[in-house]
Amino acid sequence: MIQPDTVTSVMRALADPTRRAVFERIVQSDEITVVELTRGSSVTQGAISQHLKALKQAGLVCERPEGRKVYYRAEPRGLEPLADWMSHYGAFWRDRFADLRQLLKDIDP
Amino acid sequence: MIQPDTVTSVMRALADPTRRAVFERIVQSDEITVVELTRGSSVTQGAISQHLKALKQAGLVCERPEGRKVYYRAEPRGLEPLADWMSHYGAFWRDRFADLRQLLKDIDP
DNA sequence: CAAAAACAATAGTATTCACTAATGAATTAG
DNA sequence: CTAATTCATTAGTGAATACTATTGTTTTTG
Known part of the structure; x- marks a missing residue:
């Protein structure tokens, strides 16, 4: 489900420093899992998942499930x-x- | 006074649709006053002034007072x-x- | 001088937001 | 099968936010 006002959703997604740091790390890594993202971050795994959900809804990120892991990649x-x-x-x-x-x-x- | 994290402050300033519309209208107009910005907007003059303050602190806008009017222009x-x-x-x-x-x-x- | 106009600033409010802690669902390992 | 791993989701909480309504200040007008 992509937001109607794409400019607003993209800017809002990237406005938060923590969420933007998550996105930057996804961009730098070709593919990265949630645990790897959680490691090196100061917030909880649940918070990371929430940020990933926001980034995904903004169309900035896509996911590739594989087993019990989910690999994230920049869109x-x-x-x-x-x-x-x-x-x-x-x-x-x-x-x-x-x-x-x-x-x-x-x-x- | 410019914010320390400039990327965050700029993105946060432009993430709000109302505030971004104000900024876009300032860019399109060479110079524009607060009453002109308030006209054609759905919010109060006080809200416009608050948005202008945020845009100014983000370094996106500067002001030129002249008499009882204040002209705003894009930085x-x-x-x-x-x-x-x-x-x-x-x-x-x-x-x-x-x-x-x-x-x-x-x-x- | 008094009234009006332009703008900023404040207090108050309802909503949103970012986060934690906990739980649940699905997959893998022992 | 049982325990552990990975991730999403939920409820709850404190803080931030966008807005209105009001007041105050400065400048122009009549």
Whole structure:
């Protein structure tokens, strides 16, 4: 179940430092289990599972069950909503400052 | 006063839909006052001011008082922490966003 | 000077959130 | 089969959050 407002869900998922650290560790590791994620983290295994659920609902992570373990992996297209949002407003700035530079150039040759 | 963990503060500031809408409207407008922001928004003027305070503390926005009005405008380097984070952990879009990150750094006066 | 306008700040409230502790379900090991 | 391992889920709790309503401050207007 993917959230309707994807930008909001992705940003909210990554806004929490603990949850973002979990995501970063998943990205760095190709595949990683919950126990491995719990080790080296300051929170409980239940908290890790809750963060994984949030990341999964945001489309940032996917899971691969194997036996009693569940391997987590970063979803490549997960950051795309955030990338689109940034490229949109980054482009806004680029155009604005391009115009400003041109304006200053015209005023003070 | 800028927050210590800039990535967290920027993401947290933009995670809320109402506050992000305020920021987007500031970006689209070159300069805009609080009453103008309140018009067209579903929340109170006090709520807008609180969101502006959060955006300012995150380094996303700056203010220019003039008489009894206060004009708000987007801070060009505000999105840089987010761009840096994305270029690092979004390996998938690294090439795509290398240009944007460099652009945001070049814009800095 | 008095009224209005623009904005910030505060107190209060309802909701959400991140976490722990405990339990449950499923799989593997001895 | 029994015990242990892995993970998800739930209830409960304290803290944070987004909002309204109100008040206060500064500046403009009539």
